[in-house]
Amino acid sequence: MANFLKGFASSLSRTRGRLSDKLSRLILRHRLFDEEMLDELEELLIGSDVGVKATEEIINDIRHLAREKRLKQSDEVLSLLQDEITRILGETKIWQPPDVHPLVILVAGVNGTGKTTTIGKLAYIFKQDGKSVLLAGCDTFRTAANEQLDIWAERAGADIVKGIEGADPASVAFDAMNKAISKGYDVLIIDTAGRLHTKKNLMEELRKLSRVVSKRLPGAPQERWLVLDATIGQNGIRQAKMFDEAIDITGIILAKLDSSSKGGVVIAIKKELNIPVLFVGTGEKIENIAPFSADVFIDGIFSNG
């Protein structure tokens, strides 16, 4: 999947543009390092969705190190900041599909975050990788939702099992499991509803769906991915906690990173949730997805490109 990284580098340009622009303007305004400059850096990080916890830690460490190193010029702060972000994000590995058949991926998230679109993109990645892919349309709340999944299935060259409006999502998932197993599909990706005004019901529905799937195949769904909208910042952290409690999220996909000027949420997710960001969505087209890499992300912020 390494070729997808290329797109990632360029798609991050927006985050990179905003964040690194803001940093360079800060350095220009404050040539000398002082508390005032540090205050502004703190504001900048909070304003970029880095989150209070990670920001406090970063600022305290920088203050400490700056004293220790008798830092005078403000631009020297950049390398300290880079080290801090590198440390917090830690090592990230590009996600590799586990060797299980079928691989069942349950995709959850609030309405409008980008689940169905992301599933289309994922199906496309797996198809490019030579895998057979089945999609399960378990968002039976609205007919339009499954029609949308239909379109993505066709674009990606995947097959689909879907329920009629009002059907029990768990029973649709069960049918899809049967088909995936009997026809020997490599991957089954399950699309779900995400209407949040019935939060409790939504979580119960997801739990039930997951239970039904694991009854049919112990261990499945092996992956439970949460799609977060990068433009909603800290609300995403709250959403993730909620979904994680219900179905034990194994990975996060950060959609709409292209529309967000605040890529800092990646740092907040790592610090506050410790759930890996596996992919990022970088546009509305089928190829606008990329595996997440901390290196590319950090490069994007700090390299002067």
Ligand SMILES: Nc1nc2c(ncn2[C@@H]2O[C@H](COP(=O)(O)OP(=O)(O)O)[C@@H](O)[C@H]2O)c(=O)[nH]1
């Ligand atoms: N710019 C951009 N838009 C996206 C991305 N992913 C999804 N969208 C848009 O977000 C909207 C909601 O997406 P959808 O997949 O229907 O969300 P769902 O309700 O969670 O299934 C649609 O207009 C998508 O085109 C992305 O990575 N970038």
Ligand SMILES: [Mg+2]
């Ligand atoms: Mg949808």
